[in-house]
Amino acid sequence: MSELKSEFLQILTERGYIHQATDLAALDAKMAEGPITAYVGFDCTASSLHVGNLVSIMMLRRLQQAGHKPIVLLGGGTSRVGDPSGKDESRKLMTDEIIAGNMASIRSIFTQFLSFGDGTTDATMVNNGEWLDKLEYISFLRDVGPHFTINRMLTFDSVKLRLEREQPLTFLEFNYMILQAYDFMELGRRYGCSLQMGGSDQWGNIVNGIELARRIDGREMYGVTTPLITTADGKKMGKTADGAVWLNEASLPAYNYWQFWRNSHDADVGKFMRLFTDIPMDEVRRLEKLEGAEINDAKVILANAATAMCRGEAAAKAAEATARETFVKGGAGTDLPTIDVAAARLAGGINIVDLLVEAGLGASKGEVRRLVQQGGAKVNDVKVESIDQAVTAADLADGQIKLSAGKKRHALVKSA
RNA sequence: GGAGGGGUUGGGGAGCGGUCAAACCCAUCAGACUGUAAAUCUGACGCCUCAGGCUUCGCAGGUUCGAAUCCUGCCCCCUCCA
Numbered sequence: 205m206s207e208l209k210s211e212f213l214q215i216l217t218e219r220g221y222i223h224q225a226t227d228l229a230a231l232d233a234k235m236a237e238g239p240i241t242a243y244v245g246f247d248c249t250a251s252s253l254h255v256g257n258l259v260s261i262m263m264l265r266r267l268q269q270a271g272h273k274p275i276v277l278l279g280g281g282t283s284r285v286g287d288p289s290g291k292d293e294s295r296k297l298m299t300d301e302i303i304a305g306n307m308a309s310i311r312s313i314f315t316q317f318l319s320f321g322d323g324t325t326d327a328t329m330v331n332n333g334e335w336l337d338k339l340e341y342i343s344f345l346r347d348v349g350p351h352f353t354i355n356r357m358l359t360f361d362s363v364k365l366r367l368e369r370e371q372p373l374t375f376l377e378f379n380y381m382i383l384q385a386y387d388f389m390e391l392g393r394r395y396g397c398s399l400q401m402g403g404s405d406q407w408g409n410i411v412n413g414i415e416l417a418r419r420i421d422g423r424e425m426y427g428v429t430t431p432l433i434t435t436a437d438g439k440k441m442g443k444t445a446d447g448a449v450w451l452n453e454a455s456l457p458a459y460n461y462w463q464f465w466r467n468s469h470d471a472d473v474g475k476f477m478r479l480f481t482d483i484p485m486d487e488v489r490r491l492e493k494l495e496g497a498e499i500n501d502a503k504v505i506l507a508n509a510a511t512a513m514c515r516g517e518a519a520a521k522a523a524e525a526t527a528r529e530t531f532v533k534g535g536a537g538t539d540l541p542t543i544d545v546a547a548a549r550l551a552g553g554i555n556i557v558d559l560l561v562e563a564g565l566g567a568s569k570g571e572v573r574r575l576v577q578q579g580g581a582k583v584n585d586v587k588v589e590s591i592d593q594a595v596t597a598a599d600l601a602d603g604q605i606k607l608s609a610g611k612k613r614h615a616l617v618k619s620a
Numbered sequence: 621g622g623a624g625g626g627g628u629u630g631g632g633g634a635g636c637g638g639u640c641a642a643a644c645c646c647a648u649c650a651g652a653c654u655g656u657a658a659a660u661c662u663g664a665c666g667c668c669u670c671a672g673g674c675u676u677c678g679c680a681g682g683u684u685c686g687a688a689u690c691c692u693g694c695c696c697c698c699u700c701c702a
Contacts, residue, residue: 436657463656497654500657503655503657527656568666568667569670571649575649577664581650591670609649610650612656
C-alpha cells in the first residue's frame with residue numbers, strides 16, 4: 205500500500221484512521237475515479253453515542269469532505285436482535301419503544317458532523333428496520349442462507365469467543381452477522397453503496413457483507429476498519445470516572461465535554477487532533493511538538509475544536525471561557541454545574557457536607573467527610589476546616605457560592 | 621450424565637469459627653510536586669445521627685455465646701471425564 209491516489213484514503217492514512225482494509229488498492233482506484241457511497245452502521249443501544257463512536261462518525265465526515273456520499277445507517281432493525289460481539293453475556297433485549305426513543309435521540313447528533321440533503325455528496329440517514337422488519341423468513345433463508353456455512357460462521361470472533369468460553373449464544377444473536385451482511389448488500393442495491401466502514405470489531409461482519417453481495421449480486425464492495433483508540437496510558441478511550449463521554453448535550457454538558465478533551469494526556473494531543481478535529485496537518489504537527497506548559501495551549505485548541513464540532517461554536521466558547529475563568533483566574537465560570545438553594549434555607553446555614561453532596565461533588569456523606577478531612581474541599585476557594593462548618597448567606601459573593609472538591613471539580617450554589 | 625473446584629467490599633484476589641468492614645494489587649478520590657499532564661511520594665477508599673452505631677462476604681434457612689468461615693436446601697459459574 206504505497207502511494208494512494210484518492211484524497212479520502214490519503215487523509216485517512218495520514219490521520220490514523222485505518223486499521224484494516226479489504227483490497228485497498230482497488231478501493232483506492234475506484235475512489236480516485238469518482239464519488240462513491242459508503243456507510244457506517246450505528247446500533248440504537250443507548251440514548252446517545254459516545255466518543256467511542258466518534259472515530260466512525262469522523263470517517264464519514266472525512267468521506268463527505270473528500271467529495272463522496274456518506275450514509276448513516278441506524279440499526280433500528282438490528283438493535284432488535286443484538287450484536288453478540290465480544291461480550292460474555294447476551295445483551296438484554298430492548299423493547300421497540302426504547303429503540304425508537306434511542307434512535308430519535310441519536311439522529312440529532314449526526315447533523316453536527318455531516319450535512320444532510322439530496323445533493324450528490326449530501327449525507328443520508330437510513331434505518332435498516334425499513335427492510336429488515338419486512339423480511340419473510342422462508343424466502344430470506346432461501347436467498348441468503350445458502351451463502352453462509354455454519355462452519356465459517358463459527359470461526360468469527362464474536363461467535364468463537366462465546367463458544368470457547370462455553371457461554372450461551374442464542375440463535376437470535378447468531379443471526380446478527382447475517383443481518384448486517386444483508387444490510388450492506390441492501391445498501392448496495394438501494395443506494396449503490398460500495399464501502400462499509402466501522403470499528404475493528406466489525407471486520408467479520410463487514411467481510412460477510414462483501415461476500416454476500418458478490419455472490420448474490422456480483423457487486424464488488426469494500427471494507428475499512430478503524431483501530432481501537434486507546435489513550436497514552438493504554439486504556440480504552442472515552443472512559444472516565446463518571447462513565448462514558450457522551451456526545452449528546454443532555455447526557456453530558458458541553459463544559460464537561462470540553463474538559464474531557466482539555467484533560468487529554470500530553471502524548472494523545474496530536475493523535476486526537478488528527479482523528480477528532482479538522483485542524484490541518486501542518487498545524488497538528490506544530491502543536492503536538494509543544495512541550496512543558498505550552499502543550500496546554502494545544503490542549504485548549506483541541507478542546508475548542510472538538511467541542512465546537514460536536515456542540516457548536518457557541519458551546520465551545522462558553523466552555524472555554526468558564527475553564528479560563530475557573531482555572532486561570534481562579535474564579536468561577538458560568539458554565540459550571542449549578543444548584544439552586546432556597547434563600548431561607550441558606551439564611552439558616554447549611555452544613556458543608558450536605559451541601560457538597562447536593563452539589564454532586566461527592567456520592568455520599570462519608571465520601572465528602574473524607575474529602576473535607578483531607579483538605580480537598582473549598583468554599584469560595586477557602587479550605588473547609590471542619591465537617592461541622594456551615595455555609596450561609598454570608599458566603600454569597602456576587603449572588604453565588606463556589607464549591608470545590610479538589611482542584612478540578614467545581615460547582616456553584618445560587619440562592620433562589 | 622459422572623467427578624471435582626468456586627461464588628468475598630468497583631475489578632482482580634486473600635481469608636476458612638472470635639483479634640473481619642474483611643490482607644494485598646488495580647481502579648478511584650484527596651494532599652504534595654506540577655502545566656487542569658505524566659511519573660513519583662503521602663493519605664483515604666461500605667453506610668450513617670462518625671471516638672459511637674448500622675448493614676455487607678451468591679440466596680434461604682440452621683448449628684453456635686459468636687459464622688465470610690461449619691451444616692442443609694436452592695441458584696449460578698468453572699475444570700476434568702463421558
